[in-house]
Amino acid sequence: MVRRKPKEIEEIKRRFLEHYPKAKTELNYKNLYELLVAVMLSAQCTDKRVNIITPKFFERFPTIEALAKADIEEVKELIKTCSFFNNKAKNLVEMAKMVMEKYGGKIPEDEKELIKLPGVGQKTAHVVMIEYLGKNLMAVDTHVFRVAHRLGLSDAKTPEKTEEDLVKAFKSDLPALHQAMVLFGRYICTAKNPKCEKCFLYDLCKSENKKPISSKESKPHPAS
Numbered sequence: 538m539v540r541r542k543p544k545e546i547e548e549i550k551r552r553f554l555e556h557y558p559k560a561k562t563e564l565n566y567k568n569l570y571e572l573l574v575a576v577m578l579s580a581q582c583t584d585k586r587v588n589i590i591t592p593k594f595f596e597r598f599p600t601i602e603a604l605a606k607a608d609i610e611e612v613k614e615l616i617k618t619c620s621f622f623n624n625k626a627k628n629l630v631e632m633a634k635m636v637m638e639k640y641g642g643k644i645p646e647d648e649k650e651l652i653k654l655p656g657v658g659q660k661t662a663h664v665v666m667i668e669y670l671g672k673n674l675m676a677v678d679t680h681v682f683r684v685a686h687r688l689g690l691s692d693a694k695t696p697e698k699t700e701e702d703l704v705k706a707f708k709s710d711l712p713a714l715h716q717a718m719v720l721f722g723r724y725i726c727t728a729k730n731p732k733c734e735k736c737f738l739y740d741l742c743k744s745e746n747k748k749p750i751s752s753k754e755s756k757p758h759p760a761s
């Protein structure tokens with residue numbers, strides 16, 4: 538449930554869009570295949586780590602076809618510094634095989650089909666569709682979940698329900714807002730020790746994690 542007044546939601550939205558006008562994923566990719574692999578690897582893993590892994594991975598498996606024929610042990614070796622690499626290796630190869638066998642080698646661009654691929658849940662599908670196709674969708678990862686709750690945009694217990702609350706609250710500009718909330722959560726409203734002194738939403742935050750800051754440090758937002 539959203540606990541914010543419509544005016545406050547509009548202001549939060551406005552500031553996110555103002556502060557992150559060109560927010561985009563920090564994952565490196567050149568095409569849909571590379572994006573899907575990178576997003577699958579990024580579950581429970583940092584984008585930084587994924588960006589270290591993927592250059593060698595794509596050198597060895599440059600296409601979905603090459604990945605479909607991969608030896609699973611070789612895939613594991615290439616991604617072993619990533620969390621849950623055993624499962625991820627299995628899913629990556631199975632995903633590639635299914636794309637080759639069921640979709641003629643073309644990764645589907647439709648949510649219903651995407652989530653049929655092994656290892657691709659709703660969040661992964663949404664991140665891919667937001668980033669690659671600019672679809673008006675929200676995806677809730679650990680950063681978005683935390684930020685949504687601290688800002689009173691949701692009190693839902695699950696990422697799926699939180700996503701519903703955010704869609705209901707923001708309605709439009711969801712791709713930009715998704716990326717903005719990821720970056721905001723990663724660099725400002727961090728899980729531990731949030732950088733409240735740098736926060737452009739300080740005056741709107743009612744979170745118990747909000748740290749008191751002196752008026753000297755505080756920089757009220759021009760619109761507030």
Ligand code: SF4
Pocket residue numbers: 687688725726727731732733736737738739742743744746747748
């Ligand atoms: S004031 Fe602190 S806790 Fe609140 S949204 Fe900003 S960074 Fe997060």
